[in-house]
Amino acid sequence: MNDPIPIDVETWPRRQHFEHYRTAVPCTYSITVELDVTTFVAAVRSAMRRTYIAQIWAIASVVNRYEEFRMTLTDSGAPATWSLVHPSFTVFNRERETFASVWAPYNPDFAAFHEAAAHVIAEHAESTRLFPQGPSPRNSFDVSSLPWTAFTGFTLNIGGSWDHLAPIFTLGQYVERDGQVLLPLAVQMHHAAADGFHTARLINELRDLFSDASWVSS
Template sequence: MDVPTPIDLTTWPRRQHFEHYRRLVPCTYSMTVEVDVTAFTAALSASPRKSYIAQVWALSTVVNRHDEFRMCLTASGEPAVWPVVHPAFTVFNPERETFACVWTPHDPDFGAFHDAAAPLLAEHSRATDFFPQGTPPANMFDVSSLPWASFTGFNLNIGNGWDHLAPIFTLGRYTERDGRILLPLAVQVNHAVADGFHSARLVNELQALLADTTWLEESPKP
């Protein structure tokens, strides 16, 4: 069972920033970027693997590299870091025009992650429960997909959400410009745990991961 590790506040460089943005000026912020996925989509076109699952895995990979995106609060309200966080992602039910929220344990091996996640999309495409797998684990972060529209801005308004420290991602529809394929991505962040520097680093690492498609080109298991 994953257990978060409390942060030593006496040595934590971010202690004053955390206190300021959690207690004095509590706030979240969002940023929307266009990620170049030209190489990514080209690699997927020759693969049986699903692009949505590949997007979720890439997000989970870069999120799990950084403590600031794996943070939570202890029972006493102190900051702590999960050893690993798992992606929860939406599955649309076209008949009901609702969605279910499912999750897959993070796996550094994309093939293994895809093999675990792909059946969930088929199994729960007609789910009527919001959480068809039962109560979600505490150490998860959310990914939503809006494949029906490309956007240049997306902002979530979370009422009394100051204790929600995990990032939230929203993916849009691909758009083509000047021969490049672009993916809209909105990132929602609690300012107590991460600044613009951290979010920009996360986005840049995601861009690099989607540009180097060697992880996509490995043959699926028969």
């Protein structure tokens, strides 16, 4: 893993915003949306791929496009970015009704990522430990799934989280409405790392990936 790349704050357009929401008014925000995944669901079924893995890959692909979603802090507390981040995600143990938190290296090749992530899930599906692979890499972000219920709002209340700049994603149960299949998605973000504009752009580009799901059969 490479070290994070420090941001040149002297030329950084968001310097004042970062400092304000990091020190003066530390805050996070969350947004919940419904994404039209009708085409995506059909593509996944046709290609006999795993839905959860495909969702994770799509999110990781958009996250890796933008530095605001790859942000971290140096040891001195200065803003920096990772060149690449990897998804950490939950795997449910049905018998114990607990979950394990695992991760797989992001690969822009969906087929390669699907194979690696499927192996990780199979290996740890019955794990009795929360982190069976050990600690997640520092350059990772979190995805979790609530496939048992849909929701129109979801917020994580994290104590002492002011140093956590990575986004957190929560997926819900599909909803069918007016001939569409909709996916509830909640995004939690530190305001020091990204503003509403940046999160909206991420959501819109994720919509585009789900609308043109030809990558699923790659």
